[in-house]
Amino acid sequence: xxxxxxxxxxxAIAVAFTVSLAAFFLLNAATDPAQAIAGEDxxxxxxxTIRARYGLDQPMPVRYAQWLGGVLRGDFGESYYWHKPVAxxxxxxxxxxITLALAAxxxxxxIAIPLGAFxxxxxxxxxxxxxxxxxxxxxxxxxxxxxxxxxxxxxxxxPIFPVSGDDTWRHFVLPAFVLGSSSVPAVMRLTRTxxxxxxxxxxxxxxxxxxxxxxxxxxxxxLRNALLPVISVLAVQxxxxxxxxxxxxxxxxxxxxxRLALESILGADIPTVQMLIFVFxxxxxxxxxxxxxxxxxxxxxxxxx
Amino acid sequence: xxxxxxxxxxxxxxxxxxxxxxxxRRRAMGHTGFLIGAGLILGLTLIAIFAPxxxxxxxxxxxxxxxxxxxxxxxxxxxxxxxxxxxxxxDYLSRLIYGARVSISIGLGAATIGMLIGVTLGVLAGYFxxxxxxxxxxxxxxxxxxxxxxxxxxxxxxxxxxIWVVICIIGVLHWTYYLVVTxxxxxRIRNLDFVAAAxxxxxxxxxxxxxxxxxxxxxxxxxxxxxxxxxxxxxEASLSFLGVGIQPPTPSWGLMIAEGKQAMFYRPWLVVxxxxxxxxxxxxxxxxxxxxxxxxxxEGRN
Numbered sequence: 001x002x003x004x005x006x007x008x009x010x011x012a013i014a015v016a017f018t019v020s021l022a023a024f025f026l027l028n029a030a031t032d033p034a035q036a037i038a039g040e041d042x043x044x045x046x047x048x049t050i051r052a053r054y055g056l057d058q059p060m061p062v063r064y065a066q067w068l069g070g071v072l073r074g075d076f077g078e079s080y081y082w083h084k085p086v087a088x089x090x091x092x093x094x095x096x097x098i099t100l101a102l103a104a105x106x107x108x109x110x111i112a113i114p115l116g117a118f119x120x121x122x123x124x125x126x127x128x129x130x131x132x133x134x135x136x137x138x139x140x141x142x143x144x145x146x147x148x149x150x151x152x153x154x155x156x157x158x159p160i161f162p163v164s165g166d167d168t169w170r171h172f173v174l175p176a177f178v179l180g181s182s183s184v185p186a187v188m189r190l191t192r193t194x195x196x197x198x199x200x201x202x203x204x205x206x207x208x209x210x211x212x213x214x215x216x217x218x219x220x221x222x223l224r225n226a227l228l229p230v231i232s233v234l235a236v237q238x239x240x241x242x243x244x245x246x247x248x249x250x251x252x253x254x255x256x257x258x259r260l261a262l263e264s265i266l267g268a269d270i271p272t273v274q275m276l277i278f279v280f281x282x283x284x285x286x287x288x289x290x291x292x293x294x295x296x297x298x299x300x301x302x303x304x305x
Numbered sequence: 306x307x308x309x310x311x312x313x314x315x316x317x318x319x320x321x322x323x324x325x326x327x328x329x330r331r332r333a334m335g336h337t338g339f340l341i342g343a344g345l346i347l348g349l350t351l352i353a354i355f356a357p358x359x360x361x362x363x364x365x366x367x368x369x370x371x372x373x374x375x376x377x378x379x380x381x382x383x384x385x386x387x388x389x390x391x392x393x394x395x396d397y398l399s400r401l402i403y404g405a406r407v408s409i410s411i412g413l414g415a416a417t418i419g420m421l422i423g424v425t426l427g428v429l430a431g432y433f434x435x436x437x438x439x440x441x442x443x444x445x446x447x448x449x450x451x452x453x454x455x456x457x458x459x460x461x462x463x464x465x466x467x468i469w470v471v472i473c474i475i476g477v478l479h480w481t482y483y484l485v486v487t488x489x490x491x492x493r494i495r496n497l498d499f500v501a502a503a504x505x506x507x508x509x510x511x512x513x514x515x516x517x518x519x520x521x522x523x524x525x526x527x528x529x530x531x532x533x534x535x536x537x538x539x540x541e542a543s544l545s546f547l548g549v550g551i552q553p554p555t556p557s558w559g560l561m562i563a564e565g566k567q568a569m570f571y572r573p574w575l576v577v578x579x580x581x582x583x584x585x586x587x588x589x590x591x592x593x594x595x596x597x598x599x600x601x602x603x604e605g606r607n
Contacts (some may be wrong), residue, residue: 011446018447027459036463136595140588142539144546145562145580152573243452247543262547265459273459280452288450 001296008292012285019281020071020274024064027270036268037080054080067274076278081269089260090275096166097256100179100248101241103172105234107180108187113230115184116191117223123196131192135185143244147178147251164253175252179244183237190233194226201225228298232291239287242280332600339596345589353405361387362396364403364556369394376574388578391564393554397575400556401582407557408538408586411472415537416530418476423483424526428514430484431491441488445481453478457540458549466552475540483529487522494518524601528594535590542583558583 034051035042051057055066070077076086119131154174155163161173198204199222207221245258253259257276264272323331333339352359368390375382376389376397388397430441457474464470494500500517508516542559544550551557553564558579565575 015443015446015450018443019450022447022451023456026456027463136588136591137584140535140584140591142542142546142559142562142580142583142587144543144559145576145583148562148566148569148576149580152569152576156570243455246454246458247547250547261455262458265455265462265549268463273455277452277455277459280455281450284450284452 004296005293008289012289016278016282016285017068020068020278021064023274023277023281024067025060027274028060028063033080033268033270036270054078071278076275077271079264079269079272081264081267081272086271086275089272090257090279093256093260095256096254097242097245097249097258100166100172100175100245100254100256101238103176104179104241104248105183105238107176108183108237109234111180112184112187113191113227116188117195117218119188120192120195120199120226121218128192131188135188138181139185141181143178143182144247144251146181147175147248150174150178151251166254166256171252171254175248175254178251179241179248182244183240187230187233187237190230191226194229195222198222198226228295231298232295235287235291235294239284242283329600333596336596336600338592339600342589342592342594342596345585346593349405349586349589350409352402353409356402356406360396360399360402361385362399364395364399365554367393367395373568373572375572388574389572391561391575392568397578400561401558401578403556404558404561404579404582405586407468407551407555408541408583411468411475411541411551412534412538412590414472415475415479415541416533418473419479419533419537420483420526420530422477423480423529424487424519424522426480427484427487428491428518428522431488432495432510432514432518434492438488441484445484448478448481451478454540454543457544458547461544461549466550468551468555471541471544471550475537475544479533479537479540482533483526486525486529490522490525491518494521524597528597528601531590531594531597535587535594538583538587538590 034047034054034056037050037054038047055063058066067077074087076090078084079086079089082089115131115134119128122128151163151174154161162168162171163174165171204217204221207217212221242257245254245256246261247258248254249256249258250262257279260272261276263269264276371386371390372392372394374386374390374394377384377387379389382389386396386398388401391397391400426441426444430438457478460474461470464474495513495518500513503513503517541550541557542562545557545559546563548563551560553560561579562576565572565579569576
């Protein structure tokens with residue numbers, strides 16, 4: 001078990017650094033950062049000064065090595081746009097995004113699992129068809145559009161929840177719904193198929209014959225096994241929520257990492273973009289690692305095989 | 306039904322098996338989801354192709370005197386501008402019709418690029434195995450960990466937004482689904498007897514891949530292509546909405562939503578209509594993909 005975790009952990013670290021390498025070369029090869037900072041009509045002299053100041057006159061592999069060395073010491077460089085350490089910027093904004101991502105995951109769980117369970121218990125009924133309809137629609141709805149529709153509905157017609165900012169828990173209700181809804185189809189389908197499979201298993205028949213009915217059967221026997229694969233998928237979905245925060249945060253004016261990402265892209269602030277890509281990749285890889293470990297811990301077949 | 310019964314007296318159905326093509330056509334005609342999806346895609350594609358004939362106005366012509374006209378169902382609406390006009394006085398219906406062109410062509414282009422990358426890697430990894438497979442698997446894990454939207458935004462912004470840049474970047478970031486499916490399908494096919502027979506008769510790996518393996522992947526690739534079409538269309542809309550995709554004055558549905566956002570409390574249709582168009586196109590692609598998967602599955606599902 002320990003060997004399995006270590007192996008997976010090493011792979012995760014290798015993946016995170018490959019991502020940072022790819023992002024570094026793509027971002028730096030596509031543009032001249034010094035020109036971007038100086039502005040389009042800056043003189044060559046100004047551009048050269050900036051290039052020397054930020055060490056941009058070095059060849060790219062050297063710069064990546066410097067960046068990597070900094071990262072290992074916890075130094076992600078200085079923001080071209082805000083003129084302060086990038087790590088500080090990210091630390092200030094991370095809390096809001098973590099809250100949003102967790103709230104979104106909560107929304108996914110609250111909608112997807114009951115819907116999937118009801119659908120599985122009544123296959124081919126109207127509720128099953130409705131659940132499928134919800135899944136198919138949720139997959140096709142543009143996330144940013146759903147956000148704007150929520151703002152139109154709740155901003156003017158039913159002003160129950162605030163539609164902009166991140167001051168109280170009420171501010172998170174609508175963004176969490178929008179961000180969480182995108183994971184509903186995957187989690188709902190998995191709950192449904194898992195539960196249908198489990199309900200046909202021998203031990204459920206045994207439990208039935210022993211007199212278990214209704215919610216006791218569901219809670220104590222069926223759901224426990226059906227939800228095993230769902231738990232690891234939820235971990236993966238949580239990892240994706242961070243990348244997905246870009247759209248939700250910009251629509252609902254939430255001052256988190258997603259909005260920082262959009263602002264730094266529009267400001268050609270490459271060190272900040274670079275760190276955010278790295279952080280999002282690390283979160284994704286870490287969540288996948290958690291999913292792998294949960295899978296192995298909950299299902300001995302994976303551990304041994 | 307009655308026809309089958311009539312024939313069954315002379316020729317039992319099992320005696321005259323249908324060709325795979327006939328079987329698929331029969332399954333397709335009985336698959337509601339597929340018919341709805343294919344109908345939506347066909348309809349919107351025709352609208353996109355014949356946009357100049359259908360659109361009542363030029364989607365680019367601005368008119369100061371007819372800015373923000375209301376649609377036909379509001380007070381002051383007229384038949385001349387069925388869905389009203391936008392903040393620059395351009396006919397909204399015409400822009401929506403031309404928007405189908407942008408969405409569909411970007412979707413097709415990006416899904417094709419993703420297909421070329423994903424299928425190539427998948428077939429190579431599945432056929433050669435060993436270190437090729439390990440390398441491709443690592444590439445897959447790294448690609449999945451990349452925050453795709455964020456990187457796409459940054460690259461489009463840096464390189465400069467044009468329709469070709471958007472197509473290439475979305476395509477280059479969406480190939481993992483093709484890879485996963487073609488890799489495992491190739492692994493399965495390469496162990497079948499007809500591949501061994503081809504190898505025994507002296508076929509080179511290149512010939513085996515092109516003549517024995519790729520033809521057997523076509524139906525799966527088409528299914529994924531249909532899903533990826535929807536994903537690419539949503540990606541383009543998101544980029545354009547955030548200002549790092551298609552630029553004005555091109556009528557992209559995502560961009561139209563961004564432009565309508567300022568006035569959305571007073572003129573909600575400016576936001577609702579392009580979003581609804583996107584929804585229709587993507588749900589069409591998804592239903593068609595689900596349907597194609599069922600229809601082409603060997604055991605046949607309904």
